[in-house]
Amino acid sequence: MTPSARVQAAIEVLDLVIEAARGNGAPADRLISDWFRTRRFAGSKDRRAVRELAYRAIRTCGEIPADGRAAMLRVARDDGELAALFDGGRHAPQPIAPEEPVAKAGVAPFWLVERLAASGVAEEDAAHLLERAPLDVRLNPLRGSVDDLPEGAEPTQAANGWRYPPETRIEQTPAYERGLIEVQDTGSQLTCEALAARPGETVIDLCAGAGGKTLTLAAAMENTGTLVACDTDRPRLSRLAPRAARAATLPIETVLLNPGREAEALGPWQGRADAVLVDAPCSGTGTWRRNPEARWRLTPAQLDRYAATQARLLDLAATLVRPGGRLVFVTCSLLDEEGAAQAESFLSRNPGWQAQALELAAGTARGAGTRLSPWHDGTDGFFVARFERL
Ligand SMILES: C[S@@+](CC[C@H](N)C(=O)[O-])C[C@H]1O[C@@H](n2cnc3c(N)ncnc32)[C@H](O)[C@@H]1O
Numbered sequence: 001m002t003p004s005a006r007v008q009a010a011i012e013v014l015d016l017v018i019e020a021a022r023g024n025g026a027p028a029d030r031l032i033s034d035w036f037r038t039r040r041f042a043g044s045k046d047r048r049a050v051r052e053l054a055y056r057a058i059r060t061c062g063e064i065p066a067d068g069r070a071a072m073l074r075v076a077r078d079d080g081e082l083a084a085l086f087d088g089g090r091h092a093p094q095p096i097a098p099e100e101p102v103a104k105a106g107v108a109p110f111w112l113v114e115r116l117a118a119s120g121v122a123e124e125d126a127a128h129l130l131e132r133a134p135l136d137v138r139l140n141p142l143r144g145s146v147d148d149l150p151e152g153a154e155p156t157q158a159a160n161g162w163r164y165p166p167e168t169r170i171e172q173t174p175a176y177e178r179g180l181i182e183v184q185d186t187g188s189q190l191t192c193e194a195l196a197a198r199p200g201e202t203v204i205d206l207c208a209g210a211g212g213k214t215l216t217l218a219a220a221m222e223n224t225g226t227l228v229a230c231d232t233d234r235p236r237l238s239r240l241a242p243r244a245a246r247a248a249t250l251p252i253e254t255v256l257l258n259p260g261r262e263a264e265a266l267g268p269w270q271g272r273a274d275a276v277l278v279d280a281p282c283s284g285t286g287t288w289r290r291n292p293e294a295r296w297r298l299t300p301a302q303l304d305r306y307a308a309t310q311a312r313l314l315d316l317a318a319t320l321v322r323p324g325g326r327l328v329f330v331t332c333s334l335l336d337e338e339g340a341a342q343a344e345s346f347l348s349r350n351p352g353w354q355a356q357a358l359e360l361a362a363g364t365a366r367g368a369g370t371r372l373s374p375w376h377d378g379t380d381g382f383f384v385a386r387f388e389r390l
Pocket residue numbers: 206207208209210211212213214230231232233236257259260262279280281282309313
């Protein structure tokens with residue numbers, strides 16, 4: 001493909017991404033892969049270039065753009081070489097007309113910029129959410145040592161965290177194939193450290209998804225004790241077993257929950273857990289580095305729904321913890337309604353609980369918990385708080 005044809009391809013891909021963001025359709029990554037599946041003429045360099053152009057436009061535009069061309073014109077406005085590729089040639093975008101609409105640049109939609117500001121996140125800090133994320137891995141010390149790590153690793157703040165440049169093909173290394181390392185953001189590793197899971201304990205991961213944090217907890221428990229992984233999403237939860245087998249963890253009991261009727265399946269665990277992790281569904285404002293188009297999708301009504309689910313799951317989790325046990329609440333969000341305010345209202349609804357100070361190797365205090373962020377800690381954005389049942 002010529003450089004101009006790549007720009008036109010990115011514009012077409014962006015049209016699909018914008019349409020999907022409006023209609024809650026497939027994520028950008030999948031749309032881009034699907035687009036190329038029917039265009040065999042594109043080589044791997046073309047794919048990479050088109051993908052990079054599309055993501056550059058997504059990162060540049062805070063509000064959802066009118067269409068792909070308006071988004072790409074916004075990028076071209078600050079890049080003369082790119083603008084010159086709008087030459088009207090074969091497979092190229094049409095030349096830029098003088099009064100053509102250009103999308104607005106920005107960090108996020110205005111309402112979200114305001115909510116972030118109200119949560120103590122200035123716009124210049126939020127801009128770090130649009131940088132390219134590094135590639136972090138967690139070494140499983142039960143399976144391998146630092147000598148087994150692929151070359152180029154730099155230690156991170158997490159006990160077993162190591163960092164590589166984003167383009168590293170970690171999945172093709174022997175350490176990955178042998179299950180010695182898992183790809184996991186350092187912030188995510190630190191939130192697991194907050195639970196301080198110990199060998200022999202009974203630990204419940206209430207929102208386990210495909211088990212990223214469950215595997216971290218298994219390693220912290222040195223593969224002894226009882227580990228229960230729950231989720232309402234069957235396909236996600238079913239991905240846990242093969243991952244656990246690869247990492248050779250202790251047997252993990254999975255419990256598929258019925259949304260709205262979670263307590264029924266959790267009856268046998270009432271008051272029995274030493275520790276419960278609630279890695280709750282959330283807006284994902286802390287993970288825009290990996291998923292920048294998420295900021296085009298979020299609405300105030302969805303945010304309210306996430307906050308209501310988080311409160312409900314926290315109260316449910318509290319019933320599972322034994323006296324003296326602990327509960328850790330995590331969201332990958334920088335909004336207080338999914339963080340400090342949520343922790344505060346949990347404590348006011350549940351007088352038999354108190355917040356515990358966290359001694360993590362990164363983060364800043366936020367209400368009863370800790371905030372991790374790209375600008376302060378070099379991690380994805382998280383809120384994490386630990387509560388003890390009195
Ligand atoms: C932030 S993700 C969890 C990610 C996972 N812990 C990890 O580290 O990879 C939140 C999860 O909560 C699940 N979820 C949503 N509603 C739930 C509910 N009512 N009860 C339990 N899990 C729920 C979602 O399916 C999703 O997998």
